Amino acid sequence: MSAPTRDDATGPVVETDPDEGGTHHAHPGEKQYVQIALILAAITAVEVAFSYWEAVEGILAPALIAMSIVKFVMVVAFFMHLRFDSRLFRRLFIAGMGLAIFCFTVLLSTFHVWTR
Amino acid sequence: MSTVTASSGSHTEIDAGHPPTSTGLSNEKVAMWSFLGSECMLFGALISTYLLFKGQSEPGTIAPVDVFDIPYTSVSSFVLLMSSLTMVLALAAIQRGDQRLTRIWILATALLGASFVAGQAYEFTVFVREGMNLRVNLFSSSFFVLTGFHGAHVTIGVLMLLSLYSLSMRGKLPSSKAETVELVGLYWHFVDVVWIVIFTLIYLIP
Numbered sequence: 001m002s003a004p005t006r007d008d009a010t011g012p013v014v015e016t017d018p019d020e021g022g023t024h025h026a027h028p029g030e031k032q033y034v035q036i037a038l039i040l041a042a043i044t045a046v047e048v049a050f051s052y053w054e055a056v057e058g059i060l061a062p063a064l065i066a067m068s069i070v071k072f073v074m075v076v077a078f079f080m081h082l083r084f085d086s087r088l089f090r091r092l093f094i095a096g097m098g099l100a101i102f103c104f105t106v107l108l109s110t111f112h113v114w115t116r
Numbered sequence: 117m118s119t120v121t122a123s124s125g126s127h128t129e130i131d132a133g134h135p136p137t138s139t140g141l142s143n144e145k146v147a148m149w150s151f152l153g154s155e156c157m158l159f160g161a162l163i164s165t166y167l168l169f170k171g172q173s174e175p176g177t178i179a180p181v182d183v184f185d186i187p188y189t190s191v192s193s194f195v196l197l198m199s200s201l202t203m204v205l206a207l208a209a210i211q212r213g214d215q216r217l218t219r220i221w222i223l224a225t226a227l228l229g230a231s232f233v234a235g236q237a238y239e240f241t242v243f244v245r246e247g248m249n250l251r252v253n254l255f256s257s258s259f260f261v262l263t264g265f266h267g268a269h270v271t272i273g274v275l276m277l278l279s280l281y282s283l284s285m286r287g288k289l290p291s292s293k294a295e296t297v298e299l300v301g302l303y304w305h306f307v308d309v310v311w312i313v314i315f316t317l318i319y320l321i322p
Contacts, residue, residue, distance in 0.1 A: 029208075033208070034201065047316065064320050079200050079204045088141060096152070
């Protein structure tokens with residue numbers, strides 16, 4: 001990162017690291033957006049089918065959570081462009097989400113929700 | 117002299133006419149991502165409250181298995197998922213300067229969002245008829261608060277989309293303001309990912 005310069009009107013202007021600032025990879029095209037949406041719809045269909053399928057009852061919760069995580073990551077990465085945008089946005093979002101997951105996992109563990 | 121450090125990508129971080137920012141990133145976008153990060157805490161609290169109270173209701177009172185209609189909610193989930201596609205297509209359209217398609221996709225997103233809210237309102241009325249309300253037991257109260265908050269977020273999103281449509285119709289949404297559509301889109305996709313979590317944890321996992 002190079003040394004910051006100063007702008008009289010706006011204060012210090014920091015030259016950002018390419019990953020922090022403005023360098024971006026190209027966003028997906030419209031065809032890719034449609035493909036991603038079809039994959040998301042297919043995963044949703046599998047989720048619903050799983051919830052009725054007695055043979056997978058033993059692994060139902062982990063399987064559904066895994067599929068839900070895949071959908072979550074795909075929407076955030078591709079539709080919200082977090083995969084292509086500045087790393088700062090990723091950090092802001094992950095900080096909030098990580099804090100929420102940590103706090104509420106501790107809360108639910110305190111009340112023995114997992115072992116009921 | 118200012119130092120403009122952001123290089124152009126598939127869309128510009130700092131619109132022409134905006135003063136340079138200290139990070140080289142759009143302040144509005146930084147604010148939106150910070151807001152969405154904080155929203156994770158809100159929905160995290162509501163979801164964990166539901167999980168905490170699930171199965172803790174008095175025996176003999178209404179339970180999730182008595183009322184949930186999975187096929188119906190699956191269709192609602194599909195509608196919201198597809199609204200994320202139309203939203204991102206609206207952004208792509210405005211970034212390449214196609215005003216007509218931008219309006220079509222924004223309106224399609226608003227209509228899909230409104231269908232989701234209407235579906236939720238119908239689901240709530242069915243549940244109330246079945247005997248659920250905010251005070252009947254812990255499951256009912258935490259369910260209504262969680263899904264009600266999510267529905268309120270979708271409703272706010274629909275209002276923002278209709279405002280964008282109105283701005284576009286009056287010629288006040290040129291492609292140089294694509295970031296406005298992007299910001300509304302970020303909010304909209306976030307509402308969608310929250311539903312992805314709610315649908316799995318609340319409806320599908322017994």
